Amino acid sequence: xxxxxxxxxxxxxxxxxxxxxxxxxxxxxxxxxxxxxxxxxxxxxxxxxxxxxxxxxxxxxxxxxxxxxxxxxxxxxxxxxxxxxxxxxxxxxxxxxxxxxxxxxxxxxxxxxxxxxxxxxxxxxxxxxxxxxxxxxxxxxxxxxxxxxxxxxxxxxxxxxxxxxxxxxxxxxxxxxxxxxxxxxxxxxxxxxxxxxxxxxxxxxxxxxxxxxxxxxxxxxxxxxxxxxxxxxxxxxxxxxxxxxxxxxxxxxxxxxxxxxxxxxxxxxxxxxxxxxxxxxxxxxxxxxxxxxxxxxxxxxxxxxxxxxxxxxxxxxxxxxxxxxxxxxxxxxxxxxxxxxxxxxxxxxxxxxxxxxxxxxxxxxxxxxxxxxxxxxxxxxxxxxxxxxxxxxxxxxxxxxxxxxxxxxxxxxxxxxxxxxxxxxxxxxxxxxxxxxxxxxxxxxxxxxxxxxxxxxxxxxxxxxxxxxxxxxxxxxxxxxxxxxxxxxxxx
Numbered sequence: 001x002x003x004x005x006x007x008x009x010x011x012x013x014x015x016x017x018x019x020x021x022x023x024x025x026x027x028x029x030x031x032x033x034x035x036x037x038x039x040x041x042x043x044x045x046x047x048x049x050x051x052x053x054x055x056x057x058x059x060x061x062x063x064x065x066x067x068x069x070x071x072x073x074x075x076x077x078x079x080x081x082x083x084x085x086x087x088x089x090x091x092x093x094x095x096x097x098x099x100x101x102x103x104x105x106x107x108x109x110x111x112x113x114x115x116x117x118x119x120x121x122x123x124x125x126x127x128x129x130x131x132x133x134x135x136x137x138x139x140x141x142x143x144x145x146x147x148x149x150x151x152x153x154x155x156x157x158x159x160x161x162x163x164x165x166x167x168x169x170x171x172x173x174x175x176x177x178x179x180x181x182x183x184x185x186x187x188x189x190x191x192x193x194x195x196x197x198x199x200x201x202x203x204x205x206x207x208x209x210x211x212x213x214x215x216x217x218x219x220x221x222x223x224x225x226x227x228x229x230x231x232x233x234x235x236x237x238x239x240x241x242x243x244x245x246x247x248x249x250x251x252x253x254x255x256x257x258x259x260x261x262x263x264x265x266x267x268x269x270x271x272x273x274x275x276x277x278x279x280x281x282x283x284x285x286x287x288x289x290x291x292x293x294x295x296x297x298x299x300x301x302x303x304x305x306x307x308x309x310x311x312x313x314x315x316x317x318x319x320x321x322x323x324x325x326x327x328x329x330x331x332x333x334x335x336x337x338x339x340x341x342x343x344x345x346x347x348x349x350x351x352x353x354x355x356x357x358x359x360x361x362x363x364x365x366x367x368x369x370x371x372x373x374x375x376x377x378x379x380x381x382x383x384x385x386x387x388x389x390x391x392x393x394x395x396x397x398x399x400x401x402x403x404x405x406x407x408x409x410x411x412x413x414x415x416x417x418x419x420x421x422x423x424x425x426x427x428x429x430x431x432x433x434x435x436x437x438x439x440x441x442x443x444x445x446x447x448x449x450x451x452x453x454x455x456x457x458x459x460x461x462x463x464x465x466x467x468x469x470x471x472x473x474x475x476x477x478x479x480x481x482x483x484x485x486x487x488x489x490x491x492x
């Protein structure tokens with residue numbers, strides 16, 4: 001039985017912001033959309049009542065953003081940098097508060113946000129603050145002949161940032177600073193499950209000096225999302241979420257021919273060769289896929305193990321999971337909290353039951369709901385998994401790991417590339433030549449070797465195939481929010 005301190009959670013819920021919609025400089029508790037009762041995933045109890053944003057709020061916010069754009073686009077880059085650096089300082093100041101909000105809204109252990117995620121968010125803010133004055137144009141090859149021709153980097157206008165519920169603050173950091181640094185206005189639509197961290201983040205942005213109307217937040221469901229994507233004055237959509245929703249977003253963008261950036265799901269493979277440093281690799285292979293209850297698009301949810309060390313790694317993973325604390329997200333020693341909702345829990349348990357029924361693999365550990373009031377699932381591992389099974393081919397977005405053996409390097413690469421996804425790949429080996437060789441052969445947007453940190457602000461991040469297109473991070477990330485205008489001056 002998982003012990004959740006109900007009194008502590010009830011007391012903590014008093015910190016939830018009453019108003020989660022921010023339009024211009026106005027804070028609103030209710031929109032014109034559907035009524036929504038936010039349930040704490042650790043307790044299963046409703047902790048906040050609201051009405052989501054609807055089409056009316058979207059139209060109002062876009063009109064305000066479009067008016068604010070004229071002033072923000074000509075704001076000095078150095079001033080934009082000052083504001084983003086100040087926002088970074090405020091996120092650091094309010095780390096414990098954001099950690100508390102994260103735990104209450106999606107069950108992420110508070111220590112996880114305080115320990116690493118806040119540092120990641122601050123890193124992205126600092127990086128794009130530094131990029132604000134580094135957008136450059138070019139003088140083209142036409143000069144010094146008849147014309148002086150050059151290019152001007154320009155912001156797009158109003159950007160719709162549609163972010164997911166699993167890591168909303170990191171998603172904000174991957175989208176908002178780059179768009180603002182380039183001179184765009186941004187309307188954030190967080191998922192209905194996670195309105196609180198986004199509302200607080202935007203409040204901090206206003207405190208940092210972002211002008212009213214330049215950054216707004218509209219928590220909502222499909223109605224708000226569709227209105228935002230279809231709005232004629234939205235210049236680009238930056239979407240992180242599921243593939244099915246992305247197809248609907250892409251179809252809606254077609255009406256106004258607006259561009260989109262998609263950071264979608266994954267079924268990333270972690271390849272462990274027989275020369276890997278197992279003392280480091282095994283804990284990584286077991287614990288990392290269970291991060292945030294397995295609710296992460298880039299998590300290595302397929303574990304491919306070289307046959308000579310297969311049994312050793314499997315037993316090591318079992319031992320690692322036995323020591324991971326599943327529990328109250330407000331407790332300091334919790335590694336893994338609940339999944340985000342009852343619906344998510346039932347979907348994941350349904351996928352686990354399907355894997356058993358189809359004999360997709362042998363259940364090594366877990367496979368059931370943990371005894372608790374909230375939406376807790378035991379860390380689950382299947383071994384000897386059929387590479388063609390639903391379990392191996394589909395993103396379950398929960399604490400479920402699929403393990404399978406491979407014979408040699410070619411076999412490992414074929415298995416890793418054997419899904420329609422292509423977000424991330426992971427390689428564990430001491431052989432430097434093999435590491436580079438395999439990285440070049442993996443069909444994915446990013447490869448991480450021997451536990452390298454992922455989602456670094458200076459590196460472009462994004463997938464291929466069903467995992468989406470476009471990049472967040474690095475110079476490529478800010479170029480997503482810029483267009484280059486050509487100017488020609490006759491010299492004759």
